[in-house]
Amino acid sequence: MISGHNNNKASSVLKVVHKHGPCSKFHKSSKTSTTTSDEKYHAQILKQDQARVNSIHSRLNHNNNKDPLTQSAATTLPAKSGLVIGSGNYIVTVSLGTPAKQLSLIFDTGSDLTWTQCKACSATQSCYNQTEPIFDPSLSASYKSIPCTTAACTQLPSSGLEQSCSASTSACLYIAGYGDNSFSKGVFGSEKLTLTPTDVFEGFLFGCGLDNEGLFRGSAGLLGLGRSSISLVEQTANKYNRFFSYCLPSTSSSTGHLTFGDGGSPNGVKFTKLITSSQSESASSFYGLGLSGINVGGSQLSIAPSIFSSSGTIIDSGTVITRLPATAYTALRGAFQEAMKNYTLTKGDSLLDTCYDFSGLDTVSYPKIAFVFGDGLTVDLDRTGILIPISPSQVCLAFAGNKDDSDVGIIGNFQQKRFEVVYDVVGGKVGFAPEGCD
Numbered sequence: 001m002i003s004g005h006n007n008n009k010a011s012s013v014l015k016v017v018h019k020h021g022p023c024s025k026f027h028k029s030s031k032t033s034t035t036t037s038d039e040k041y042h043a044q045i046l047k048q049d050q051a052r053v054n055s056i057h058s059r060l061n062h063n064n065n066k067d068p069l070t071q072s073a074a075t076t077l078p079a080k081s082g083l084v085i086g087s088g089n090y091i092v093t094v095s096l097g098t099p100a101k102q103l104s105l106i107f108d109t110g111s112d113l114t115w116t117q118c119k120a121c122s123a124t125q126s127c128y129n130q131t132e133p134i135f136d137p138s139l140s141a142s143y144k145s146i147p148c149t150t151a152a153c154t155q156l157p158s159s160g161l162e163q164s165c166s167a168s169t170s171a172c173l174y175i176a177g178y179g180d181n182s183f184s185k186g187v188f189g190s191e192k193l194t195l196t197p198t199d200v201f202e203g204f205l206f207g208c209g210l211d212n213e214g215l216f217r218g219s220a221g222l223l224g225l226g227r228s229s230i231s232l233v234e235q236t237a238n239k240y241n242r243f244f245s246y247c248l249p250s251t252s253s254s255t256g257h258l259t260f261g262d263g264g265s266p267n268g269v270k271f272t273k274l275i276t277s278s279q280s281e282s283a284s285s286f287y288g289l290g291l292s293g294i295n296v297g298g299s300q301l302s303i304a305p306s307i308f309s310s311s312g313t314i315i316d317s318g319t320v321i322t323r324l325p326a327t328a329y330t331a332l333r334g335a336f337q338e339a340m341k342n343y344t345l346t347k348g349d350s351l352l353d354t355c356y357d358f359s360g361l362d363t364v365s366y367p368k369i370a371f372v373f374g375d376g377l378t379v380d381l382d383r384t385g386i387l388i389p390i391s392p393s394q395v396c397l398a399f400a401g402n403k404d405d406s407d408v409g410i411i412g413n414f415q416q417k418r419f420e421v422v423y424d425v426v427g428g429k430v431g432f433a434p435e436g437c438d
Contacts, residue, residue: 012199013263014092015078016107016246016256016437042390045088046351048215049320049412055178056110056316057407059160060286074240074261075199081252082106082219088320090248090413091219092258095194096206097140103132103220107246107258108318109423112159112228112285113176115184115207116221126211130220137208142192145171145208152205152230153188159228159285163188174207182214184221195260199239205230225317226285227276233425236260242425246317247437250384250417256437266420269433272373274425275312286314287423289430291409293372294328295380296335300372303328309374311402313409315421315430321351321388322399323410329401332369336397339367352388352396359393371411379432382418 077092089106096103096116103116119136121127127134137143146152148165153172156163162175172188186209193204209221216222224231225244233242240261247256275288291313292305307327324332333354337345343364346357358364366387370380388398398414420436 012075012195012260013077014258016080016090016092016258018081018090018252052319053323060408074259074263075195076257076259079256079258089318096191098142098192100194101135105221105223106219107223107225109225109287110316110318111222111224112226112231113207114224114232115209117212118208121210128212128217131218132220144190146188148172155229159230184209184212186210228285245420245422247420248413248417250438254438266433269422269431270377271429271431272377273375274428274430289313289315290374292374294332295370297339297367301331301335303331307405311406311408315411317413319410319412320414322412322415323402325405325409326401327405346394351400355394355396357393358395381415385415385417
């Protein structure tokens, strides 16, 4: 466990923005944007999203047709949209090292390792482009590499990482892969992590990436909020007691937040049971929920609860579009299309197959959609979490079906927008409060 100090502050809060939004430091204004470029951008994000889902399914595929997933102080950071750099994810800014250097990281409940690009990667041209200066551990007084013989190093495989030993320095080496051939390879080290000026943690374990390729461009790396021992949630458990929450803004120009610690439950929060997989160590790092049904327009669809329980469901801030078991998605699509029969269907794509042409219309009415959980909680999705605009003439239902009913369902970040999503790991529950930001 790492040590921390915060001058007795009750909470720690970080600002969240979308990676592509004008609030993001990655944003570059353009007066020449076209519908074609918008469509290419959305296609790119959806392709990246499917690659991530494939990676999650790969990690969990040994669970197919088995039982479903079972089961202080606070600091808040601004959370921003990542749209400006080609991602459907969200970023927060933290600081690393002595002196502290600011880094904008994608925060991810589906990953455990926090990592950033380190300076040595530029010498071998193994870096992707990022907006901020690349972190240089040689200029930090608090950086240390982790020896490969330590328990901290040998625990990496339990977090779904590859681990090896440097022949020349005996330092611990890691490889983090993300399913679409994106990866970070480097040295496993420890550093001083600064969330806010009063929330500082010495000896924080992280990946110092020396060879980084893939979908991370613009950001400096990832902030891992999973459930394994190397995640930020676990490393700060002495202070924040495994309690965090976030609100994802509904537009790229808005700001949300990521909060560590219990600063008091938001108004209207309602909880459902957090479910933990007992099938494998890698599966247990995800946050499982007991989804059991779906409502459309206030009526529950005729879907057997076993359709959901046979695969299980996780909630993931790094997946964009919610994935449902094939049978459940077919029922949702049919009910939604019936409610929208007065509107013009248009072409979809391989992922989003229910799309409409709303061009020329001043107003559009569409049915509410809600998630129903096995312990009785019903969560009505925010109106911004149902339809995704690809272009003015192509607005799509923001759900997709898995290939079959055995692949795990995933509640993605598009359906989480504007909710305060509260993770109380010690209490064994996840909560949702509407209109938590914007």
